[in-house]
Amino acid sequence: MTGAIMSFVIDADIARSSGMTEHPVSSGARKLLETVSAGGHKAAMCPALRKEWRDHKSNFATRWMASMVAKKKISFIAPDKKIKTYIENHVPDGNDKEVALKDSHLLDAALSVDKIIASNDEKARVVFCKISEGNGEIGTILWFNALTDRDFFCSTLMSGGFIPKNYYLCPD
Template sequence: MVNKYSVVIDADIARSSGIAEHPVSSGSRALLESVSNSGHKAAICPTLMSEWKMHRSLFARKWLASMIAKKQVNFIKPQSTTTDLIKNHLENAKYISIASKDAHLIDAAMISDKIIASNDDTARGVFCELSECYRGIRTIKWFNAITDREFVSNFLSSDCFVPEKYYVVPTKV
C-alpha cells in the first residue's frame, strides 16, 4: 500500500500548468494530476492560497476546486519560523530576498509531510545553503515538476526510495 502525502505545491506550478504541451506547462500539469490521481492531498497555508488565487491557470483553478470538493486539501496554518532563520543565518541580501519570498513553503512543509513541489531551483539552492545552519529543513523533499517529472510521478504513485539529491541539504562540492 502506498502512503498518502500532503504536498506543498508552489504557486509557480499553478501558474504554469496550462494546457499547452510546452515542457513547463505539461510538467506542471502532470505533477498536479499525479497528486490527485494517486490520492494525495495538497497542503495549503493562507499565504500560498493567496499566491494560488493570484497566479493560477485555468487548469489549476479547476484542479484545486476538484481537490477541495474531494476533501483532498489540507488547509494549514504554520508558524512563521523560517523568516527568522533566514534573517539570522543568511548574509547575502539577494539570498535573503529569494528565501523570504518562499519561506512559507518551508513552514508549510515542516508541519505537513515535508514535501515541496516547486519549479524554483534558485530558492531551493538558497534553502540548501540555509540547511547548513538549520538542520531541521534537511528532511524536506523538494521536487521540480519539470526536471524531476518522471521521478516525482513514480514517487507519488509507488512511494519509492528518494535519493539525497531531492532533499534540502547542503550541496557537496
C-alpha cells in the same frame, strides 16, 4: 511511504504554469497536479500560498483546485514561522536572504505536513540548500521540480520508492 496518503506543498509557480499545452513546463506542471489528485493525495496551503495561488493560477489549476476542495483533499494550515524567523535572524542581508524570505512560507508549510515541496524555482532551491548548512531541519525537506523531476515524482515517489539525497534541501 507506499500506499500512504501524502500532503504536498505545491508552489504557485506550478499553478501558474500548468496549462493544456504540450510545452514541457506546462505539461510537467499539469502532470504533477494530476498525479497528486489521481493518487488520492492532498495539497497543503498556508494563507500566503493560498493567496499566491489565487493571484497566479491557470484555468487548469482553477479546475484542479476546485476538484481537490470538493474531494476534501486540500488542507488549509497555519504553520508557525520557524524557518522565516531563522532566515531573518541568521541569514546575512542580501540576495539569498531576499529569495529565502520570499518562499519561507513553503518550508514552514512543508514542515507542518509531510515535508514535500513541488516548485520550479531552482534559484530558491539552491538558496535553501545553502541555508540548510546552518539549519538541519531544512535538510529534511524534499523539493521536486515539475519539469526536471516529473518522472521521478510521478513514479518512484508516488510508489514509495527510495529517494536519493539530491532531492533533499541539503548541501551537496
